[in-house]
Structures are given as structure tokens and as C-alpha cells.
Amino acid sequence: MRRLKKPLLVTLSLFLVLVTALAGCGKSDNGNKPAPENTSQEQKDNKEPAETSSDKWVLGEKPLEFSAYAHYQNMDFPKWESTPIGKWLSEEKQVKINMIAAAGAHTQKLSAMMASDDLPDMIWTDRNHPDVDRLYQAGKLVPFDDYLDKYTNLKTWMGDLNLLRHEDGKLYRFPNWYSSNPYGNAGYVVNKKIYDELGKPKLETTDDLYDYLVKVKEKYGDSVVPFEPHRAQDMQGLGVLYTAFGEGALYTHLNSGLRAVPKDGKLTSLMTDPVFREAQKYIAKLYREKLISQDAFNQTEDQVQEKVMTGRVAVFAGASPTDFAGEAHAELIKQDPDGGYFMIWPIHKPGLDKNKIYPGTYTSFGWNAAYITTAAKDPEAIFAFLDWYTGPEGMNVQYFGPEGKNWKGFDEEGKPNFTENYDPEEVAKIQSENTPVMFVGNTSYIDPAKYKYMAQLPFEQQDWRTRYQQTITWPTQYNVTEFTGLNPPADSEEGIIQASIDELFLEIYAKSVMAGSDAEVDKVLDQGEKDLMSLGYDRLLEWRTAKWQENLEKMKNNK
Known part of the structure; x- marks a missing residue:
């Protein structure tokens, strides 16, 4: 189901609150996952210097600007700076995303962009959308294979990527809300x-x-x-x-x-x-x-x-x-x-x-996917950003805000350490407002991270969505990964x-x-x-x- 969201889940739903936050999120046993490296400032101070920008793109080291388009009928990305994560990344990390709107005419919009060869740098849509297949056939998509060992969050958290590959054996899709464990909100x-x-x-x-x-x-x-x-x-x-x-x-x-x-x-x-x-x-x-x-x-x-x-x-x-x-x-x-x-x-x-x-289904690959087109001037930088965005630090900032207020550093399992200043209402607001731009969500990581905080609360005080995900929706969703790629x-x-x-x-x-x-x-x-x-x-x-x-x-x- 599509998460927008949700069901969608997921919706969406809306969905969004899609799709909205937490729609399409899943339970995961994260104990065998490596703790995130070089993420919190305290950890950074104790690590060897990061690779230079000539070797590897590093968030915030230099400006990154690209265009993005959501190819879903009746849905456009909001303005980047109107979201908490967009405002923070724009001001603190020099990341600016120019959102292209279609105002409901999505089929016509993408067709016009394809005809004029004026494509957005990134397209976010259904994992097997026929319009994306046209771009693939025309050679307009950038493969990710050369980046996977350099920027490793997707490879680490997704695991087997083979069913996501196209006919030529290359990987062009960056999945959203991927997980090997049950999740979903239907x-x-x-x-x-x-x-x-x-x-x-x-x-x-x-x-x-x-x-x-x-x-x-x-x-x-x-x-x-x-x-x-x-x-x-x-x-x-x-x-x-x-x-x-x-x-x-x-x-x-x-x-x-x-x-x-x-x-x-x-x-x-x-x-x-x-x-x-x-x-x-x-x-x-x-x-x-x-x-x-x-x-x-x-x-x-x-x-x-x-x-x-x-x-x-x-x-x-x-x-x-x-x-x-x-x-x-x-x-x-x-x-x-x-x-x-x-x-x-x-x-x-x-x-x-x-x-x-x-009542609902899920796949290891989630619902939708992000694609980088050949229009991108620096596709590696965009992929590196998406990989950061889907990693522990990126997911925590999207869900709990910048490090320092609601969370600081990581525990031995790689989950965030929540502070005494953790504000549930603020976190709920952050999640809700960021949901429309959570385009490469990592269910395997963020759901155990969310539940770490909720688990210490009485049932009636737990976040409404998280409470029912744990007791109703996740146990009743079915894995349909075997049916992916049938378009x-x-x-x-x-x-x-x-x-x-x-x-x-x-x-x-x-x-x-x-x-x-x-x-x-x-x-x-x-x-x-x-x-x-x-x-x-x-x-x-x-x-x-x-x-x-x-x-x-x-x-x-x-x-």
C-alpha cells in the first residue's frame, strides 16, 4: 500500500498523518545492526577526521541544491523550508531542495517535462510506476551501484537489493519505508x-x-x-x-x-x-x-x-x-x-x-521510491544526501528534531538517547510536519527508535499511533514482497x-x-x-x- 498513507497504508492515507507520520513504519529487531558511526558531535570529536570532500560528499561541507518532484495525483511536495527538517538543513547544512508542483495535473506535468527533456533532478513516485519505466527505457535514470559501498546506509539497513534492480541488473530505485519486519497501518x-x-x-x-x-x-x-x-x-x-x-x-x-x-x-x-x-x-x-x-x-x-x-x-x-x-x-x-x-x-x-x-500488506521495499535523473549535475551528491537522510542521524532529525533538545547521541544498539527535555508534543508536531518530505524513510531503524521512548510509558500514555501499531496493525499486516515488480x-x-x-x-x-x-x-x-x-x-x-x-x-x- 502506498504511504502518503498509508495503507496505504499510509495510506494516506495519506497519508500522510500519509499518507501521517508513522504510517508505513515497521517493527524491527535492531540488535544485530551496527551502531551508527560518526554521527553525534560527541562521537565526531572522538573519531578520525572524515574523508575529504574530494573523496566523499559530506553533509554541510558545501552547498547542495537540487529539484524534486512528487509524481502522485493530488499531491505535491511542500516548500522545502516550510518543513522543520527543510528549514534546519537549509540553514545549518546548506541543503536546498526546489520543489516542483503539478497542482493535480501530474500526468501532463511529467509528460511535458519528458517531452522538453527538462526533468527534475529527483522524482519520487510509486516503486514501479510506468512513467518511470519510460524514463528508464530512454536512459534518463542514474544507477546507484557505484555509490553503494561509498555511502552505506541503504546497503546496511535494506540488505538484499536484488528484487529492486531493473532488467539491466542495475539499481535505480531508492526505496521508502523499507523493512524486513512487519509494519503498516491498515x-x-x-x-x-x-x-x-x-x-x-x-x-x-x-x-x-x-x-x-x-x-x-x-x-x-x-x-x-x-x-x-x-x-x-x-x-x-x-x-x-x-x-x-x-x-x-x-x-x-x-x-x-x-x-x-x-x-x-x-x-x-x-x-x-x-x-x-x-x-x-x-x-x-x-x-x-x-x-x-x-x-x-x-x-x-x-x-x-x-x-x-x-x-x-x-x-x-x-x-x-x-x-x-x-x-x-x-x-x-x-x-x-x-x-x-x-x-x-x-x-x-x-x-x-x-x-x-x-487488512494490510507490506513489502521489504516499502511503498514508493526516489529516482535520480540524468538532469542532475551531481547525482552522487544527491544519492549521498538521500543515504544520510535514510541513516540514523537523518531519521532522528526528521523524527525528533536536531540533536541536542529531544535526543543526544546513541546507545550501544544505535538508537537515540532521549534527554530529560524530551517534549512529546513537540516531537509529534515535528513528525507530522516532516511527513510529506520523508521520501526515503528507514522503517527498520526508526520504529525501534520511536518505541524505545514509548516502551517506558504506561499504555494509555503512549503515542496513539505507536500504541496501535504495536498491538493491532503490525501483527496483522502481510508480507507481499514476492509480488513486487509485476508491472x-x-x-x-x-x-x-x-x-x-x-x-x-x-x-x-x-x-x-x-x-x-x-x-x-x-x-x-x-x-x-x-x-x-x-x-x-x-x-x-x-x-x-x-x-x-x-x-x-x-x-x-x-x-
């Missing part, structure tokens, strides 16, 4: 005030959820949305509901990069999958009874956030619902200490094992088929959600199967099956 958030007023009923099965949403509508009418699914055109909360109907049914099955269900070593059609069909009938029932946001397919992130922030949703689900809900919880309990939000264990169909239901080249026959499939699939999906009966859902999906196959869906499934099997073989050989 799941269900419940409005505590409404839940208490309705008598705290059991919320475990799909039957329980339906009965609860009916009660919400009966009591609150149109003033409260019973089930808020975030952005339905991105699957989001509706995708989370799908996972309730099958043990091992995954949100990733619905994503553009897969759009299939694994069965007996092959990737098979979603349209004929009985779990998908049952889920769509349940979702359609909720929709026609107005238990789901009726504008779910066209609402904006801001509209979703406003409803959550004001407590006008009873149940909120998505790729990273913790982003908005975590922020809203803090505000709502100021007005009513007994209000706010809490998370529940994933909903499951009666008769299924609740511990085999996974064919955009200009290949399979790539052209995928583009057509993606467009038609969303139309079929929306029609099935808005169907007037179970029979109509079946009719929509039956016709959808025929229409998708006429576009070459079967050929795309064959191509992806072959790539999937290649991934499995690589993973097997790397063990």
Missing part, C-alpha cells in the same frame, strides 16, 4: 464516543459490523457517516473490507501491480474469485443502505480528513487510517477526555480464523494491456459497489470478466505469473 478505527453511546457492542465479525452500522444510522441519521472508506477509487477502506471474507485474502490482490489472486502457482482473475464476489456483495449492500459514504468515489483527502477530525464518522477504515485518526484523536480528547478513536482487531467473516485476516514495461504489449485493464477495472469495481442487488453484482462481474479478457487480461496474468515465479526463485536463492 485496519479499522472506531469512534469511541459513538461506540460508548451505543452500548459497546461486539465488533468482531462482518455480521457484527453490519448490525453496528445500522444502529449508527438509526441513531444519528445523516449527521454521522456509519462507515468511512477513505478514497474508494484507490480501494482503501473497501479493500480492507474485502480482506474480511477470506483467510489470506490480501489488499494487494486489488492493486494495479497485481489485480489477481494466486491459486495453485498461477495468478488468476479477480472477477471469478469467490471471496472477491462475496465481499463485493457485502459492500454493495452497505452502499445501497447508505451505511457507506455515498461520495466515496469522488471525495478528496481534505473532505475525508474533515469528517474524521470532527468526529463525524463511526468506523473509519483504510490503508493508513491512523494518519487522520491519530491527529483527530488528540484534538477530540481535548474537548472530551472520553472521546477520540480506538482501533479494533480486523473484522472477519463468521467461521474464519481471525488471526489469518490481513510490464509501459511500451510493451503487456504494458499497454495493463493500462487498459486498470482503467476498465475501476469502472467495473465502482459499478459492482453501486449494484442494486446480489444478482446485479454477479451480472456486473460476469460482464467485467468478459470485457477484461477481451482486452488481454489473460495475457497479462500469464506475464505476471512468470515474473512472480521468478521472484519466488530469487527469494529462495537468497535465503
